[in-house]
Amino acid sequence: MSSTVKALDVSIMGREFRVACPEDDEAALLESVDFLDKRMREIRDTGKVIGVERIAIMAALNITHEFLSTRLGGSFDVGEFRRKIKSLESQLDQALAEQEDLF
Numbered sequence: 001m002s003s004t005v006k007a008l009d010v011s012i013m014g015r016e017f018r019v020a021c022p023e024d025d026e027a028a029l030l031e032s033v034d035f036l037d038k039r040m041r042e043i044r045d046t047g048k049v050i051g052v053e054r055i056a057i058m059a060a061l062n063i064t065h066e067f068l069s070t071r072l073g074g075s076f077d078v079g080e081f082r083r084k085i086k087s088l089e090s091q092l093d094q095a096l097a098e099q100e101d102l103f
Contacts, residue, residue, distance in 0.1 A: 012037045013044070013052060039063060 003022040010017050010033045021029045039059045040052075049055050070078045 013040050013055070015052070036063070 003024045005020050005022055006026070007018050008021050008026065008029065010019060010030070012033060019029065036059060039062065040055050043049050043055050043058050043062075049058050067079075
């Protein structure tokens with residue numbers, strides 16, 4: 001089952017962007033936008049990095065470093081773990097919904 005893709009308008013550091021996103025990933029995308037916006041504003045507020053492009057690159061480097069540091073021995077991926085949990089939750093919700101129909 002595929003979800004429909006919709007266009008979302010988001011704001012990062014006061015700049016508007018239109019991004020395509022599957023409907024069922026909208027909440028995760030908005031959370032990512034909020035996280036990136038906060039990180040970029042933190043970098044800007046230090047006053048050490050000037051220019052939106054440079055701030056974006058520094059934020060990307062910091063976030064990538066943190067992401068890669070969360071992998072344990074290269075075999076544990078937090079993102080993949082979260083996706084698997086979300087998939088299991090969805091399967092459980094579906095199974096429970098089917099059980100409710102029985103009673």
